[in-house]
Amino acid sequence: MCSPPILEVTDVTRHYASGRRWPLGSASRVHAVDKVSFTLGERETLGLVGESGCGKSTLGRMLVALDRPTSGTIRYRGEDIHRLSRAGLKALRRKIQIVLQDPYTSLDPRMTVGDIVAEPLAVHGEGTPAERRNRTRELFELIGLNPDHVNRYPHEFSGGQRQRIGIARALALGPEIVVCDEPVSALDVSVQAQVLNLLADLQEQLNLSYVFIAHDLTVVRQISHRVAVMYLGKVIEVGPEGVVYGQPRHPYTQALLSSAPPTDPDMAREQEVIMLNGDPPSPAEPPSGCRFRTRCWKAEEVCAVHEPALVEGAASGHLTACHFAPAASVQVDG
Amino acid sequence: MSDTTRKGNTMATEHLLEVHDLQVEFGGEDGPVPVLRGVSWHVDRGETLAILGESGSGKSMTAQVIMGILEAPPARIGGGSVRWNGRDLLGLPEAARREVRGQGIGMVFQDSLSALNPVLRVGPQIGETLRTRLGLSRGEARDRTVELMRQVRIPDAEQRYRQYPHQFSGGMRQRAVIAMALALSPDVLIADEPTTALDATVQVQILRLLQTLQGESGMGLVLITHDFGAAASIADRVAVMYAGRVVETGMVRDIFRRPAHPYTKALLDAVPRADRRAGQLAALPGQPPVLGKETSGCPFRFRCPLAETVCEEREPVLSEHAQGRWSACHLGKDVIAGVLTAHS
Numbered sequence: 001m002c003s004p005p006i007l008e009v010t011d012v013t014r015h016y017a018s019g020r021r022w023p024l025g026s027a028s029r030v031h032a033v034d035k036v037s038f039t040l041g042e043r044e045t046l047g048l049v050g051e052s053g054c055g056k057s058t059l060g061r062m063l064v065a066l067d068r069p070t071s072g073t074i075r076y077r078g079e080d081i082h083r084l085s086r087a088g089l090k091a092l093r094r095k096i097q098i099v100l101q102d103p104y105t106s107l108d109p110r111m112t113v114g115d116i117v118a119e120p121l122a123v124h125g126e127g128t129p130a131e132r133r134n135r136t137r138e139l140f141e142l143i144g145l146n147p148d149h150v151n152r153y154p155h156e157f158s159g160g161q162r163q164r165i166g167i168a169r170a171l172a173l174g175p176e177i178v179v180c181d182e183p184v185s186a187l188d189v190s191v192q193a194q195v196l197n198l199l200a201d202l203q204e205q206l207n208l209s210y211v212f213i214a215h216d217l218t219v220v221r222q223i224s225h226r227v228a229v230m231y232l233g234k235v236i237e238v239g240p241e242g243v244v245y246g247q248p249r250h251p252y253t254q255a256l257l258s259s260a261p262p263t264d265p266d267m268a269r270e271q272e273v274i275m276l277n278g279d280p281p282s283p284a285e286p287p288s289g290c291r292f293r294t295r296c297w298k299a300e301e302v303c304a305v306h307e308p309a310l311v312e313g314a315a316s317g318h319l320t321a322c323h324f325a326p327a328a329s330v331q332v333d334g
Numbered sequence: 335m336s337d338t339t340r341k342g343n344t345m346a347t348e349h350l351l352e353v354h355d356l357q358v359e360f361g362g363e364d365g366p367v368p369v370l371r372g373v374s375w376h377v378d379r380g381e382t383l384a385i386l387g388e389s390g391s392g393k394s395m396t397a398q399v400i401m402g403i404l405e406a407p408p409a410r411i412g413g414g415s416v417r418w419n420g421r422d423l424l425g426l427p428e429a430a431r432r433e434v435r436g437q438g439i440g441m442v443f444q445d446s447l448s449a450l451n452p453v454l455r456v457g458p459q460i461g462e463t464l465r466t467r468l469g470l471s472r473g474e475a476r477d478r479t480v481e482l483m484r485q486v487r488i489p490d491a492e493q494r495y496r497q498y499p500h501q502f503s504g505g506m507r508q509r510a511v512i513a514m515a516l517a518l519s520p521d522v523l524i525a526d527e528p529t530t531a532l533d534a535t536v537q538v539q540i541l542r543l544l545q546t547l548q549g550e551s552g553m554g555l556v557l558i559t560h561d562f563g564a565a566a567s568i569a570d571r572v573a574v575m576y577a578g579r580v581v582e583t584g585m586v587r588d589i590f591r592r593p594a595h596p597y598t599k600a601l602l603d604a605v606p607r608a609d610r611r612a613g614q615l616a617a618l619p620g621q622p623p624v625l626g627k628e629t630s631g632c633p634f635r636f637r638c639p640l641a642e643t644v645c646e647e648r649e650p651v652l653s654e655h656a657q658g659r660w661s662a663c664h665l666g667k668d669v670i671a672g673v674l675t676a677h678s
Contacts (some may be wrong), residue, residue, distance in 0.1 A: 158622070190622070192603050217608055219606050222615065262608070265590050269567065276535050
């Protein structure tokens with residue numbers, strides 16, 4: 001991906017004031033996202049993977065300007081999306097769209113699915129009502145639904161079909177970037193594969209760039225060109241899909257990968273699982289230094305004092321934030 | 335049943351827990367809707383059975399019938415039996431069922447947060463059954479509870495005993511719920527999607543814990559899951575459900591390497607992998623079946639690459655296509671042999 005990035009995220013931080021006084025007292029600041037930087041190339045899919053509370057969804061919301069960073073910038077084709085005028089922001093919404101996780105709550109049950117898909121067109125004053133109806137039918141065909149069903153309501157569709165409708169709505173204005181926030185995690189495996197294939201096809205056809213947010217490592221690998229692994233608000237490793245999965249350098253990435261069992265019974269039983277100590281700490285009180293150190297088997301004194309920077313290792317474009325990342329990449333057996 | 339009876343043995347082999355031809359329907363506006371259409375499986379002591387299936391296949395409902403917690407009405411048990419140590423549970427009065435629940439069969443639910451009372455301390459919640467069911471004194475129940483908490487590897491059990499559920503992480507809560515299910519030392523533990531709500535690194539811990547506990551006590555473990563990786567990791571045998579029936583059952587290695595039902599095969603192919611990236615996933619076409627839609631023949635035929643005329647005509651029954659290889663498919667032999675396109 002040598003062409004200039006379509007999206008450039010620099011030192012983005014999002015803190016929330018936690019108003020929760022009960023039961024533990026003292027309001028604190030939740031560091032949901034902390035100094036995250038990455039770029040997204042044209043026609044590229046960047047996977048953002050991490051466990052609950054790592055800040056991946058907060059980041060996703062900021063990418064589509066549904067939330068503002070506390071500091072840092074997000075630039076779409078060089079322009080800071082959080083310094084746009086009202087009109088500028090509206091224009092941006094044509095270019096960056098989002099697909100949400102839950103196909104049950106993200107569609108208005110009282111609107112027909114045709115109206116749901118056509119709504120962005122109406123909001124942006126695209127075409128006449130007749131033209132919008134035609135465009136809606138086109139979109140239905142594009143995402144593999146019967147255009148004759150535009151007058152039905154969301155409850156008449158299955159989870160997978162509803163997620164297709166959510167995708168059609170995101171595509172209505174012809175965006176360049178689609179942020180997909182856990183788009184398949186509510187779906188059964190057979191339907192999940194359909195939606196993943198659809199997203200890949202649409203990327204080809206429409207030259208889309210995706211930021212694909214998910215907690216499932218295998219799903220992220222399947223769809224992504226590059227992958228960023230997040231832990232407690234930080235990107236701790238980022239690189240091309242094959243390198244991050246084949247030669248993970250951060251202990252957390254290694255642990256995550258070891259906990260995804262293969263479907264071959266012998267391989268699943270032989271797989272050496274790295275058991276992490278305890279659970280992730282609260283983002284309201286992240287550990288000093290390296291945020292992963294409290295669960296890391298490699299942690300030493302330096303980890304509590306100095307926060308490791310995200311630096312490039314032997315492979316180009318493969319960055320890791322660990323004091324003890326091996327100098328040469330470790331080959332992990334598949 | 336025929337797989338369990340051997341010639342010359344007049345006494346039928348008795349399984350620890352056996353579900354046979356279980357049928358459940360729901361009363362709908364347009365008449366009863368069948369949800370379980372003859373579910374059969376069994377689990378023995380020291381064995382882990384994984385029940386695999388997608389949502390709506392009926393895997394959790396089977397567990398609800400076994401535990402006697404299915405709401406009836408609207409549900410109605412139309413037939414079949416659930417036998418635990420040879421006793422038919424469905425015919426027992428409620429008082430006797432309660433005896434079996436907990437002491438005979440323990441259950442762990444997916445959502446540990448709603449399984450715990452938020453305003454009560456965790457320890458006494460785990461120990462409650464010890465007092466009410468075993469009549470232990472407060473002190474005895476407390477000691478036994480701390481022991482149980484250690485058994486499920488809750489660190490600082492003494493201290494944790496006094497904490498509230500919100501002070502527990504998701505993984506720790508699930509451990510507490512498992513401790514609760516094990517409190518009365520059941521000989522069968524049914525775990526319904528016990529790791530689904532948890533993060534990946536915690537999922538492995540819980541799976542391994544269940545495996546260890548099963549090994550320690552020799553109980554039978556029924557793992558209800560949609561996760562093929564989880565089943566591959568700890569199951570001895572597998573039952574795959576589709577449209578309210580078991581469509582394939584056998585040893586985990588056989589099934590996952592050489593499925594005998596095209597549905598199992600399709601699901602295995604649709605799972606993305608961590609160790610390599612597929613160009614396109616082999617997606618199963620169509621949608622899972624809608625309950626209550628009366629169809630003839632095999633319910634999977636609409637999505638099946640092999641479907642033939644016979645599949646429209648009659649619904650296949652679970653039958654043995656090769657040694658120990660049971661599937662409900664007219665073409666089971668072909669599927670095992672790896673034939674993936676329809677006959678002409």
